[in-house]
Every structure is written in structure tokens, then in C-alpha cells.
Amino acid sequence: MKKLIQLNSLIISVLILSGCLFPQDQRGAQDVPYEDQRVAVENAVHEYREVTGVLPIETREQDTPEFRRYPVNFKELNPYLSQLPVNAFENGGVYQYVILNPEEEMDVRLLDIRTSRAIQEIQRSIYQYRSDNTYAPVKEIVHEGLMQPDYNALQYDEEITVQSPFYPDHRLPVYMETDGSLIVDYRIDIMKVIEEEGADDYEPGDDLRYLLTDHHPVVPDYSYPMTMNDDGEIIFKEN
Structure with missing residues (x-):
């Protein structure tokens, strides 16, 4: 497929069974996305689907955002998984296992x-501001339907950002939709992936968020569809 144009450099329950699949010396390291644990859960999901014909998922509303619409139900995987991942939310970890495609x-x-927790904290500040005033704390429009919050009005000492789940050294901007909900801007993460891995399988107009899930074990939660324009810049798509 046609190569993407080079990016603008400025856009830079719970079951605990015996077994050795997840070594005990990893217990307590609940914030690390271990690849062996992810693969073990994925294999168990495939086996469960082959045997039962359905997916081992928890029920969510149809309008739930795609990246959190199909959370793994570990209770259903009991016969297929020797041990609950140490980093799973159900085991006190910071990751919820979800199914894509x-x-x-x-x-x-x-x-x-942790992204969700950070967003919820910012969301509370915005709701409180809107309750105390009759308008939203908007600094500027960044895209049709997306606005940068006025962090000074919200009494933040600096621009509102959250830590990237992909690159710990990246701080990602947070924008507000017209209904007051928040999204995270993953454009610098996407640029980093393209710099490191390329994007030969993607064409202009494709949703570039899937570059992140192609090359990383985590998903871009609270994200907004993104693509590339004719100038090689990553832009937001219509949601």
C-alpha cells in the first residue's frame, strides 16, 4: 500500500491458580505490560472461542468506545488460563485486558x-468549574468540536497533560469535546511509532491510532480518530 507522507517534525473474580506461567518473582510488578502474560491471555481467548463459539467478555453498552468495549472476563477463562496476570486490574494491577477485532x-x-484516573480528575475540575460558572473553561479551538481547556481558569500550574502509556517520557495534551467529555491527543506517540517502525500498511485517510496497537501492547484510551493530511501532518478526523 502507498507509503504515508513523512510527518511534520513539529508533531513529534479473580482466579489465582498454581502454575509457573507467571513467575512469582513478578508479583508486585503490576504496572509492567508483560508480553508473555498478554500472549497467554490471547491464547486462552482463542481457545475459549474455539470451544464455546463466543468471546469471554464482560457486557458493555454498544456505544462504549472501541478500545474498552470488549473487556476480558477472566472468570470465563478459568479452565483455559493457569493464572491471572499479575498486572491485571482484577489482580490489583493497572491494566484491564481488552479484545480488539x-x-x-x-x-x-x-x-x-491510570490514564482513566488522570482524566477523571481533570473532568471533576471541569464539572466543578461549569457548576460555579455558566460556561466551560475554554482557551481555544483546536479542531471542529475539540477545545483546549483553560488550565489557568481551572487553577492548574501548567498545561493539562497526562503521561503517555506508550512512551513514559511523553506528556500528552488533553482536549475537551462540546459535551464536556475529554480526549487525549496521541499525535506525538503516533509520530514516534512511524519514526521507529514506518507505516507502509497505512494510507492517507486511515485511522492512525491502530499504528499504536500494531506495535505496542496497550491501547490509546480516551483517543480520537486521527489521520494525515496532504502536508504530512497528523490531524484529527471526524469522529
């Missing part, structure tokens, strides 16, 4: 709940 590949990825 449920009708085809059934890829298992991890959702970092």
Missing part, C-alpha cells in the same frame, strides 16, 4: 487505567 483476529491488548 473481536470478529476476526481477537487481539488482546491492555488498557492502562
Whole structure:
């Protein structure tokens, strides 16, 4: 497929069974996305689907965002998984295991709940501001339907950002939709992936968020569809 244009450099329950699949010396390392654990859960999901014909997932509303719509139900995987991952939310970890492409590949990825916690904290500040005033704390429009919050009005000492679940040294901007909900801007993470891995299988117009899940075990929670324009810049798509 046609190569993407080079990016603008400025856009830079719970079961605990005996077994040795997840070594005990990893217990307590609950914030690391171990690849062997992810693969073990993915294999168990595939085996469960082959035997039962359905997916081992918890029920979510149909309008739930795609990256958290199909969380793995570990209770259903009891006969297929020797031990609960040490980093799973159900085991006190920071990751919720989710299924992507449920009708085809059934890829298992991890959702970092620390992103959700950070967003919820910012969301509370915005709701309180809107309650105290009759308008939202908007600094500027960044895209149709997306606004940068006025962090000074919200009494933040610096621009509102959250830590990237992909690159710990990246701080990602947070934007507000017209209904007051928040999204995270993953554009610098996407640029980093393209710099490191390329994007030969993607064309202009494709949703570039899947570059992240192609090359990382985690998903871009609270994200917004993104693509590339004719100038080689990553831009937000219509949601």
C-alpha cells in the first residue's frame, strides 16, 4: 500500500491458580505490560472461542468506545488460563485486558487505567468549574468540536497533560469535546511509532491510532480518530 507522507517534525473474580506461567518473582510488578502474560491471555481467548463459539467478555453498552468495549472476563477463562496476570486490574494491577477485532483476529491488548484516573480528575475540575460558572473553561479551538481547556481558569500550574502509556517520557495534551467529555491527543506517540517502525500498511485517510496497537501492547484510551493530511501532518478526523 502507498507509503504515508513523512510527518511534520513539529508533531513529534479473580482466579489465582498454581502454575509457573507467571513467575512469582513478578508479583508486585503490576504496572509492567508483560508480553508473555498478554500472549497467554490471547491464547486462552482463542481457545475459549474455539470451544464455546463466543468471546469471554464482560457486557458493555454498544456505544462504549472501541478500545474498552470488549473487556476480558477472566472468570470465563478459568479452565483455559493457569493464572491471572499479575498486572491485571482484577489482580490489583493497572491494566484491564481488552479484545480488539473481536470478529476476526481477537487481539488482546491492555488498557492502562491510570490514564482513566488522570482524566477523571481533570473532568471533576471541569464539572466543578461549569457548576460555579455558566460556561466551560475554554482557551481555544483546536479542531471542529475539540477545545483546549483553560488550565489557568481551572487553577492548574501548567498545561493539562497526562503521561503517555506508550512512551513514559511523553506528556500528552488533553482536549475537551462540546459535551464536556475529554480526549487525549496521541499525535506525538503516533509520530514516534512511524519514526521507529514506518507505516507502509497505512494510507492517507486511515485511522492512525491502530499504528499504536500494531506495535505496542496497550491501547490509546480516551483517543480520537486521527489521520494525515496532504502536508504530512497528523490531524484529527471526524469522529
